[in-house]
Amino acid sequence: MVDEAVVLFNELDPSLKITHVRNVFIGVLLRDGRFKNALHVLDEMHQPLSEVPPDKITGDIVLSALLKGDRKGNNLSEEDIIKLVLSFGKHGVFPKTFWLTQMISRLCRSGKINQPWNVLHELLTLRAPLETPPFHVLLTGLGWSGDIKRMNTLLAEMKESGIQSDVVTFGIFINHLCKFGRVDDAMEVLNKLGERSRSNGVSISADVVLYNTVINGLCKVGRQEEGLHLIGQMRSMKGLEPNIVTYNCLIDGFCKTGEIERGKLLFEQMIEEGISPNVITLSTLIDGMCRHGMINSALEFFNDLQGRGLEGNAVTYTTLITAYCNVDHIAKAVDLFDQMLTRGCSLHPKVCYSLISSLCKAGRMDDASNVLSKLKEAGFLPDIVCYNSLVSGFIKENMVNKAYDIIKEMLEAGMKPDSVSYNTSITYFCKTGDFEIAGEVMKQMINQGVIPTTATYGARMERLRKQQSSSTT
Known part of the structure; x- marks a missing residue:
């Protein structure tokens, strides 16, 4: 079927190979995975002063096929795709917002932040009718890489x-400023x-999410008092x-600095305001209390809240x-x-x-063996420190x-x-006088590629000293 279409297209009079016909033919080739053939036809359309330039339908057909990266025959590199997009742009054909956003996202995830940056700026130069979403993705990518300077530049260029x-734009920017x-x-x-709103007539008002982001950022650097002040600003200036x-951000901030009572006061305040506390x-x-030596108080608090119906x-x-x-x-x-x-809580290895x-x-x-069994039943394995605790514990108890068995289990688990x-x-x-066994264990240690330490040789020297003492008596 496709081979017949290829023959038919090749036999057509050049005057009949108009853009519409080429679009249909390119679509047939792409659906059959013949990307190379499809792009050859497209190259003819992209030539300067071409009598059959690509149109919006051409762009939709080709770019939609490229978006399906798993389609057979599509082995184009990111550079090839970028080149193709810009070739379309020179003919006034631009990708849909959804497709462009997906492309920018993929480029950002690849870690090559200059590529999406250059693509959007090339499209701006070509006067593409760009919308906000791809810029949001690029802002996020720049934020991941800590490039605050270019985030500022991009906002100005937008x-x-x-x-x-919009509020999402500034949410991305503020979030990454706080992260760094x-x-x-x-x-x-x-x-x-608010000043931006007055300067261009567009209403962009901070919402609770933006305030929470800044409050959390303040609390992370120990400035929770300023975070409290922002609550007043939210209410008085924004009606938020x-x-x-x-409250969780502020409570965490006060607990981190050991101001547990301030955290508890905020806890009571939120309840008075009709905000139900959650497990966070x-x-x-509880974490704050435990970190600052108030373990029994933490347990009392925990039991009290469980009595009120809040489960941990x-x-x-x-x-x-x-x-x-x-x-x-x-x-x-x-x-x-x-x-x-x-209570059916999921088991955490820690x-x-x-x-x-x-x-x-x-x-x-x-009891330790019982907990070990529970750990394995939950699908986890001990780490090396846990295994060492078990080895030490069993040896101290003469088991x-x-x-x-534990050492063998470690080896079997890789x-x-x-x-x-x-x-x-x-x-x-060495302490029990089983010097021969100690020597065998040391041989096994070396055979496993574990380098003996000072402690190893110290134990061995003690073994030799005891052997000498026993031989002279």
Whole structure:
């Protein structure tokens, strides 16, 4: 069928190969994956002073096919696609906004930020009727690379070219300013939004999301008092009300600096204003309390909120369990772990690692093995530190076979025991006088490509000293 179309097209009188006919033929070739043939026909249309130049339909057919990157026969490079787009542009044919946005996004994700930058500027030079979305994508790409200078330049060029900025545009800009710690610049942009509106007659008013972005940025750099001030500005100047995100940002800021009581006051304030706290609020306050040594207060707060119907999640439980493990309050940590499982929270590897380590230090190897089983049932494996805790714990409890089983399990899982794993075993056997076994473990250590450390040789020297002492008596 397609071969017949090729023969028919080639036999046509040149005067009949008008743009419409070529469009149909190009579409047939592209659907059959014959990109090379289709582009050959297109090249003839792109020639200077061509009598059959491409039109909007040509552009839609070709660019739509290119958008489907998985279509057979499409092996064009990004550079080839850019060249093709600009060739269309020279004939006044420009890609649809959706297609161009997708293309700019793909180029930004490839990390070659100069390519999408150059494409949009070439299209601006060609007076393409560009809309806002592809500029949003490029702004985001520039933000990823930390190129604030070019973000500023692009915003100015959008204004000069009559491309309408909106609250999303400035949201992208402010967000990346805050991410790179340029909070003062972000506040300046936020405060100037009203001035921009008056200067060009276009209404761009900051919304709660923009304020939250700046408040979060302020809190990240320890300037939560200024964040509180912005709440007043939101209400007095914009008629906006803070939401759960606003309060969570501020509570996190105060908790990070140890001002737990300020965080709790904000918690009560949001409830008075009819804003229901969520699990993020709960976890943030509990994390702050635990980080600043208020573990029992954190648990009381947690239990109180559970009584009010606000349940914690895996993050909340992990914070509490880890905190109790860090102060060797193992019984409380185990109780919370059991409660977490009973309430159906998803298991996080971090909480298991922490609990296993503490149980091993306390010599509760049966409980540690039980947590290990739960970890595996959830589809996770221990990390090297967790494995080392188990090896050390079993050896201290004279459960040498269990320790060997753990090392064997590590090897089967493709995880190589490190010097800590082997040194623990060697030190133990040297202390118990099992020097022959210690020597075998050291040989195994070297065979596995693990370089002995000072601790390894220290244990071996102790072994030799004891052997000498026993031989002279």
